[in-house]
Amino acid sequence: MSLALPRLTGRRRVLPGFGLSLGISLMFVSLVLLLPMTSLVGQLSGISLAEYWAIISDGRVVASYTVTIGAAALAALVNGAFGLLLAWVLVRYEFPGKRLLDALMDLPFALPTAVAGITLATLYASNGWMGRLLEPLGLQVAYTWVGIALAMAFTSIPFVVRTVQPVLEDLPQEVDEAALTLGASDATAFRRVILPHLWPALVTGTGLAFVRSLGEFGAIIFIAGNMPFETEITALMIFVKLQEYDYVGASAIASVVLMVSLALLLAINVWQGRFIKRLHGGRG
Amino acid sequence: MQRIGDAPAVRRGLIGAALVLSALFLLLPLVAIFAQAFTQGMGVFWANVSDHYTLRAIGLTLFITVLTIPVCLVFGVALAWLVTRFSFPGRRLLQTLIDIPFAVSPVVAGLIYLLLYGRNGWVGGWLDGHDIQLMFAWPGILMVTIFVTCPFVARELIPLMQAQGSREEEAAVTLGASGATIFRRVTLPNIRWALLYGVILTNARAVGEFGAVSVVSGAIRGQTNTLPLHLEQLYQDYNTVGAFASAALLALIALFTLAAKAGLEWRAARREA
Amino acid sequence: MFKPSWIRRGILAAALGSSVVVATPALAQERELLNSSYDIARELFSAINPDFIAYWEAEHGESVGVQQSHGGSSAQARAIMQGLRADVVTYNQVTDVQVLADAGLVAEEWQQALPNNASPYYSTTAFLVRKDNPKGIESWDDLVREDVRIVFPNPKTSGNGRYTYLAAWGFAEQAFDGDEEQIHDFMRTFLRNVAVFDTGGRGATTSFIERGLGDVLISFESEVNNIRGEYGSDDYEVIVPPVSILAEFPVAVVESNAQRNGTEDLARGYLDYLYSEEGQRTLAGFNYRVHHEAVVEEFAEQFPETELLRVEEVFGSWEQAMEAHFAGGALLDQLQRR
Numbered sequence: 093m094s095l096a097l098p099r100l101t102g103r104r105r106v107l108p109g110f111g112l113s114l115g116i117s118l119m120f121v122s123l124v125l126l127l128p129m130t131s132l133v134g135q136l137s138g139i140s141l142a143e144y145w146a147i148i149s150d151g152r153v154v155a156s157y158t159v160t161i162g163a164a165a166l167a168a169l170v171n172g173a174f175g176l177l178l179a180w181v182l183v184r185y186e187f188p189g190k191r192l193l194d195a196l197m198d199l200p201f202a203l204p205t206a207v208a209g210i211t212l213a214t215l216y217a218s219n220g221w222m223g224r225l226l227e228p229l230g231l232q233v234a235y236t237w238v239g240i241a242l243a244m245a246f247t248s249i250p251f252v253v254r255t256v257q258p259v260l261e262d263l264p265q266e267v268d269e270a271a272l273t274l275g276a277s278d279a280t281a282f283r284r285v286i287l288p289h290l291w292p293a294l295v296t297g298t299g300l301a302f303v304r305s306l307g308e309f310g311a312i313i314f315i316a317g318n319m320p321f322e323t324e325i326t327a328l329m330i331f332v333k334l335q336e337y338d339y340v341g342a343s344a345i346a347s348v349v350l351m352v353s354l355a356l357l358l359a360i361n362v363w364q365g366r367f368i369k370r371l372h373g374g375r376g
Numbered sequence: 377m378q379r380i381g382d383a384p385a386v387r388r389g390l391i392g393a394a395l396v397l398s399a400l401f402l403l404l405p406l407v408a409i410f411a412q413a414f415t416q417g418m419g420v421f422w423a424n425v426s427d428h429y430t431l432r433a434i435g436l437t438l439f440i441t442v443l444t445i446p447v448c449l450v451f452g453v454a455l456a457w458l459v460t461r462f463s464f465p466g467r468r469l470l471q472t473l474i475d476i477p478f479a480v481s482p483v484v485a486g487l488i489y490l491l492l493y494g495r496n497g498w499v500g501g502w503l504d505g506h507d508i509q510l511m512f513a514w515p516g517i518l519m520v521t522i523f524v525t526c527p528f529v530a531r532e533l534i535p536l537m538q539a540q541g542s543r544e545e546e547a548a549v550t551l552g553a554s555g556a557t558i559f560r561r562v563t564l565p566n567i568r569w570a571l572l573y574g575v576i577l578t579n580a581r582a583v584g585e586f587g588a589v590s591v592v593s594g595a596i597r598g599q600t601n602t603l604p605l606h607l608e609q610l611y612q613d614y615n616t617v618g619a620f621a622s623a624a625l626l627a628l629i630a631l632f633t634l635a636a637k638a639g640l641e642w643r644a645a646r647r648e649a
Numbered sequence: 650m651f652k653p654s655w656i657r658r659g660i661l662a663a664a665l666g667s668s669v670v671v672a673t674p675a676l677a678q679e680r681e682l683l684n685s686s687y688d689i690a691r692e693l694f695s696a697i698n699p700d701f702i703a704y705w706e707a708e709h710g711e712s713v714g715v716q717q718s719h720g721g722s723s724a725q726a727r728a729i730m731q732g733l734r735a736d737v738v739t740y741n742q743v744t745d746v747q748v749l750a751d752a753g754l755v756a757e758e759w760q761q762a763l764p765n766n767a768s769p770y771y772s773t774t775a776f777l778v779r780k781d782n783p784k785g786i787e788s789w790d791d792l793v794r795e796d797v798r799i800v801f802p803n804p805k806t807s808g809n810g811r812y813t814y815l816a817a818w819g820f821a822e823q824a825f826d827g828d829e830e831q832i833h834d835f836m837r838t839f840l841r842n843v844a845v846f847d848t849g850g851r852g853a854t855t856s857f858i859e860r861g862l863g864d865v866l867i868s869f870e871s872e873v874n875n876i877r878g879e880y881g882s883d884d885y886e887v888i889v890p891p892v893s894i895l896a897e898f899p900v901a902v903v904e905s906n907a908q909r910n911g912t913e914d915l916a917r918g919y920l921d922y923l924y925s926e927e928g929q930r931t932l933a934g935f936n937y938r939v940h941h942e943a944v945v946e947e948f949a950e951q952f953p954e955t956e957l958l959r960v961e962e963v964f965g966s967w968e969q970a971m972e973a974h975f976a977g978g979a980l981l982d983q984l985q986r987r
Contacts, residue, residue, distance in 0.1 A: 106546050107461050108555035114462075116454035117470065124523055125476050131491035132484075152982060174397060181394040184379065185387055191642075193395065195634040196402050201577055202630030203405075204584030204604045207623040210611060211405045214412070217860040221408065222400075234860070235845055246401065258535075268379040281380045300478070307481035310586045318803060318846040320985040327481050331848070333977075334487065334591075335723050335806045337748070341977060346484040353479030358472045494731030504732060512733040594733045596683065596718045597691075609719070612851040613691055614879050616859075 132350075135343035147344040155321040156329045157348075163237060163325075164305035167244035172298040174245075175252025176290070182253070183260040197253045200246055205310035212243055213314040235317030240325060243311045248301035255297030256290055263289055292364055299360045303353045409627050412620035424610075424621040432598045433606035434625070436514065440602065441582040444521050448578045452529025453571070457563075460537040461545070471534070474527050482524060486591025489520050512594030517602065520588040525581045529574035536570045537563075572640065576633045583629055681714040682915050685735035685903075687722040687808065689850055689872055693935045694739070700931060701922050705915070713915060721849060722808045729754060729903060736907045736916045739900045739923075741869075742808040743960075744967045746899045759901040768897035769923040770937040773957055774816040775870040776888040777857070777877065784864045788890045789820040792865065793835055798844040800863035802853045804974075804981055809850040811975060813867045816894035818974075819958040823892060837984050869896060870952075874936035895957040898937070 136144065147153070182194055200208065215222045216233040226233055233239045267289065271281035309327035317323040326349055333342035381387065414421055424430065455474060459467050477485065493500040493510045503510060510516045544566070548558045564571075586604040593600045601609070603622055611619035686694060698715040705713055718725065718735060726745040729735050730752050738755070740746055746767075749755040760766045778786050784797055792799055802810035817839050818832065825831035844863040847853040850872060857866035858880055866873065870889060877885045900923060902916040922928045929941035933948040964970035974980045 106549055107542060108549070108558070109457060110462050113454040113458035114464075116451060117458050120451045120455075120526070121470065121473055124519075124526060125473060128485075128488040128492050128523070129476070131488045131497060135491065147977075150978070151986065174401075177390065178394050178398065180381070181390055184381060185391055187391050189395070191638055193398060195631075195638050196398060198576070198580070198634050198637075199402055199406060199630065202580035202584070202627075202634060204586055204607075204623075204626050206586045206604055206608055207409065207584070207626055208405065210619070210623070211408050213860070215405060215408055217862075219859075219861050221404070235862070246405070249402075265379065271380065278381050278383065278386060286380060303478060307479065307484075309481055309483055313848060314852070318848065319843070320846070327483065328848075330481060331483055332803075332805045334483065334727075335721060336975070336977070337723065337727060338977065339487070339491065342484070342487065346481065346487070349481060350476075350479055350484070354472065354476070357475045357479060361468060361472055490731055496731060500732060509732060509734070511731060512728060594718055594728055595720050596716050599716060609691065611855075612688060612849070614851075614854070614876075 132343050132347060135340050136347060139340055139344070144344055147341050148348050152320055152324070153326070153329050153345060156324045156326045159237060159240065159323060160306060160326045163241040164244055164302050166241040167248065167305050168298045168302040170241070170245050171249050171252045171301045172294060175249060175297060175301075176256060176294060178249075178253050179256040179260055183257060197250055200248070201250050205247060205308065206314075208246060209243060209311040209314035212239075212246060212311070216242065216315065234315050235319075235323065237323055239315040239317070240312050240323060243315050244305035244308055247308055247311045248304045251300040251304060252294070252297035255300070256293045259290055259293040296360055296364060299356060303356050306349055306353055406627060409620055409623050412616065413624035416617050420617055421621050421624075424615075424618040425625060427618075429598050429601065430603075430606060430618075430622060433601050433603045433622075436517075436601065437583055437603040440514065440518050440521050441579060443518055444525055444582045445575060445578055447522050448526050448529050449571075449575065451526055452533060452574055455530045456533035456537050456567075457559075460534055461542050474530055477524050477527050482585065482587030483591060485523050486520050486588040489516065489523065489588075490592055493519070511592050512596075512600060514600065516592040517589050517600065520592050521582050521585055524585055524588050525578045528577040528581065529571065532570045532574035532577070533567055536567055540566055569641065569644075572637060576637050579633055580630055584626060679712050679714055680910075680912055680915060681716055682737065682912055682919055683716045683718060683733075683735045683906075684737050684739060684919070685718045685725045685729060685733065686739045687725065687741040688719050689809075689869075690739065690741075691717065691719050692875075693932070693937075696935070697923070697928065697931050700927060701919060704922060704925075704927070705918060709918075715919070721806065729906075734906045734910065735903055736910055736912045737900065737902055737919055739898065740808075741896065741898050742811070742967075743897060743899050744971060745808070746901050747967070749901070749903065754903050754905050755901045756904055760899070762902075763900065763920060764924060765940055766897060766899065767901060768899050769920070770898050770929070770932045770939045772869045772871045772896045772898070772937050773889070773893040773955065774812050774867060774896065775873050775893065776890065777866040777868065777873040778864065778886050778888055780884050780886065782886055782888070786865050786888060789817055789839075789892070790824065792817070792842060792867075793838040794842075797842055797865065798863040799839070799842045799865055799867060800844050800847075800853050800857045801867040802850050803846040803848055806848040807850060809853075809868055809872075810846075812869070812894055812896050814974065814981065815960060815964065815970060816890075816958070819894055819963045820890070820892050822963060823958075833984065836980075840985055870938075871936040874951075889953045889955050892956045892958065894963075895959050 178193075178197065182190065182197075213234055214220050216226070216239060217223045218227050218232070218234070220234070223234060231238070233242060263286070267285055268281070271285040276284065307327060309325075309331065312325055313328060316325060316328070318328060326345060330342050330345050330349075333345065381390065455470070459471055480488075490511055491497050493503065493516065495501060495504045500511065510519065544562050545558050548562050553561070584604055586608070589602055590605055593602065593605055595601055595605055595609070603626060607619050607622035607626070610622060684694060694717050698717070702713060702715060705711060718733070720728070722740045722742050722745045726738070726740070726748055729738070729749060738746060738749065746755060746759060750757055750759055756762060763769070776786060778784070784791070784794075786792065786797065791797060801813045804810035804814045818836060821832040821835040825835065845853075845856045847856055850868055853866060853868065854876055856862045858876070866876075868876075870887075873887050877887055900920050902913070902920065904913075907913045907916045923932070924941070926941050926943060929939040929944040930947070933939050933944050933951070936951065938952050939945060960967055960970055964973070972979065
């Protein structure tokens with residue numbers, strides 16, 4: 093299992109290239125990532141903490157947090173299950189069209205988000221191919237909260253599949269055998285033996301999918317309906333502020349999303365490290 | 377030998393579920409794009425694709441992508457090498473920092489570049505005085521594209537290189553190999569699929585980026601319009617067929633890169649067998 | 650070898666090819682004008698530009714080019730402030746030119762520089778309803794009925810949406826004789842009847858036409874007429890309400906950029922051309938109301954008489970309207986609160 097082999101590599105720096113790779117990385121990180129971020133900080137330094145709070149706790153903005161987080165959570169949960177199923181099928185079984193299915197997994201990454209948005213809206217509107225089927229069942233997708241979750245799920249499904257897949261591939265055959273010789277059923281064996289191994293990858297993938305969903309704009313805006321307090325996402329709030337020349341307001345709301353996302357990513361990184369250590373006792 | 381979930385019923389059920397769900401969820405949108413693009417026949421599709429402004433947009437998009445990939449490649453490899461082969465203070469922080477582009481909404485990514493390099497920004501003001509224009513010209517589009525795509529290669533490489541460890545490279549050092557040789561002969565063969573996958577993701581995102589580019593592009597028809605921006609304009613102009621023709625082109629580029637990846641993997645698998 | 654040489658050759662070829670594509674404008678020696686405009690004017694200026702180029706060539710013997718940039722009017726103005734080198738602006742809201750004037754990029758007296766407040770054409774807000782007008786929508790008070798769903802773009806992100814909001818308000822102010830409480834009730838119901846808030850005018854059109862949402866689409870008169878032409882005049886009807894708002898389309902030269910690009914005479918010539926008989930006829934052809942008398946007479950049937958309220962008269966000034974209604978936490982936000 094690839095994630096289970098952390099190594100304290102190169103303590104003595106046997107390998108060459110430390111200076112070079114450090115130089116390139118630091119230069120790039122400072123120039124491309126950090127320098128532009130200073131402009132965000134610059135915008136925010138102009139206002140007081142109270143003003144900052146007033147912007148980010150405005151009723152409509154808070155409603156957009158609820159919508160965004162709720163939809164992103166639903167999308168991540170659905171993706172967790174769906175992604176696990178896909179990864180399992182792709183790794184464990186041989187069947188016609190498998191290579192095609194595998195390639196299809198990358199589609200949401202490869203497809204520009206605006207294209208995805210327009211297409212999903214076309215499909216799920218009440219006169220679209222899917223909308224026509226779902227509407228009579230009382231399920232309205234486009235222009236509701238469900239549509240937002242759908243667009244989020246579409247754009248972030250590869251995160252789960254592509255994180256779980258390699259781990260599942262590296263899982264040795266003995267794990268299965270051991271479980272089955274003990275007479276466990278498929279379901280029990282999967283839950284008790286396989287799942288613990290997949291857990292870190294699954295959580296990482298789902299977490300990444302969640303973070304990605306928080307910031308997504310292009311794919312969602314076409315299908316969301318954008319009704320105040322109901323189907324407005326936080327990214328739209330930022331966009332609205334930009335349209336009003338309100339750079340400070342945009343920066344303030346953006347900084348909230350940014351901090352939440354970074355905190356989540358850091359938590360995933362740290363948790364992954366901890367988990368691996370716990371799983372392997374002293375070896376880590 | 378039996379493995380979990382090998383019973384025919386379970387197998388068929390799971391495969392069936394995966395296929396049906398993927399078809400509905402992933403394949404159907406793809407089909408819809410092409411269906412829309414060809415609603416008025418091949419001729420109209422072709423007229424839309426060979427339109428002067430569409431061709432210019434394709435040219436710009438390819439140009440930006442071709443410049444973005446090598447930059448991301450060098451950075452990704454250097455960073456992955458650094459954080460997986462050496463241990464130093466701030467390693468985990470560096471690893472989280474490269475996730476910033478994932479955490480920043482694309483529109484905000486465009487905004488922060490605009491604020492810095494636009495005429496009112498502190499760098500942009502100086503540049504404007506020297507008559508150098510970055511924003512609303514292709515350099516600006518390139519800069520934000522690099523920003524949003526830079527984590528992909530590194531993110532693909534780091535877990536793999538961490539898992540593989542550095543034993544092989546250390547052995548090569550003992551044998552007196554130079555740094556460049558080690559990288560080319562030992563590291564590269566081990567990471568080439570992850571590298572390739574990273575490049576494919578970079579490529580896909582670079583071709584398709586919309587939010588960040590729309591902020592810094594200026595949307596000058598035929599000059600700073602990338603294909604996704606052009607698509608959006610066509611859509612806005614009630615030219616649904618034209619918009620979906622461009623969408624189909626982008627989807628084709630996406631499918632082509634996915635096919636290239638699958639083909640290379642298949643060739644490598646055959647060679648190893 | 651990790652990268653077969655054909656990949657490398659392919660990349661090189663692609664790089665060369667695309668750099669040629671990108672570099673070609675630099676080879677063109679002729680003077681070029683960049684017109685920064687609002688979103689839905691792309692077809693309009695695609696039609697006007699070739700005419701202007703021919704006119705300029707005939708008049709001055711010089712071959713020139715005109716480039717177009719379109720987007721949300723406010724975002725376009727912001728791009729110029731941040732360095733987009735547009736020579737002229739043709740917008741759909743006075744405030745967007747005014748911010749450029751405040752920033753010193755456009756002459757302070759720009760509204761006096763050209764006739765009719767520097768607005769060569771104008772329009773108003775009108776309704777597009779489905780065939781035979783099944784809900785019988787004739788004026789603004791029909792839009793607050795229980796059974797009517799409205800589609801228009803978000804006033805927060807779209808100038809078009811702002812005009813709609815202001816027009817409804819203007820109507821309510823007349824109808825209720827300035828009674829604040831009744832106006833607010835009217836507006837609250839009006840906003841609650843919105844089926845979908847797209848970010849721009851064209852998105853709203855898509856929702857109304859392609860997705861079949863709502864009973865009425867509200868947009869510029871020019872735009873609803875163009876939509877009807879585009880999607881079949883049998884399926885939709887245009888209703889111009891008896892009272893509506895005057896929508897001006899201000900134009901100006903971006904002095905600092907024109908100076909820098911050496912295009913001042915060309916830029917002024919371009920804006921003057923919009924006032925010429927030929928230019929006005931093209932504009933009227935796109936369903937904009939114009940000032941040139943001969944053209945007005947020619948197209949008289951196309952534009953029903955209606956009372957047009959001026960933003961300045963109802964709301965004091967554009968600045969006051971923006972401040973009181975559209976700023977963060979202002980009336981629009983309050984009215985939408987549930």
